[in-house]
Amino acid sequence: MNILGEFLGYLAGICTAVAFLPQSIETIKTKNVKGLSLATYLIYCTGILSWILYGAYLHSIQMIVFNAISLVFASIILYMIIRQK
């Protein structure tokens, strides 16, 4: 379970880190933010920022790095929503 457990942690981190890359590319390309929820991205960015600070508190470099990547993409989408709405 050790290797599987560690693998799951990395898989989880990588997935949630890059998940909002396609969404940010699509939003930049189409400039269509009609279907996107402002509240969702506001809460999500607050949450991700808190994960980074909590990661710093736990001295977890993985939590800091993966969530920082996630925050970049989520912030791009949030910025696009605020600009367009």
Place this chain on the structure above:
Amino acid sequence: MNILGEFLGYLAGICTAVAFLPQSIETIKTKNVKGLSLATYLIYCTGILSWILYGAYLHSIQMIVFNAISLVFASIILYMIIRQK
């Protein structure tokens, strides 16, 4: 820092757990999935599922519970995207 650190962990967990509630409500109401990225929600759901399993590996009830809530909302959005596209 102890109380602040623990507070950050709960704030982070609650935020990312409920972040996709407004998005799922908006998507159910408007049925507008045009601006939503299928790839994002596929990767995100895979990531959240991995966080749940990783949480089980770490015996972290918070990771399991918060991510399970998040998975419910993200899955609703994913289902709506697949059904509409």
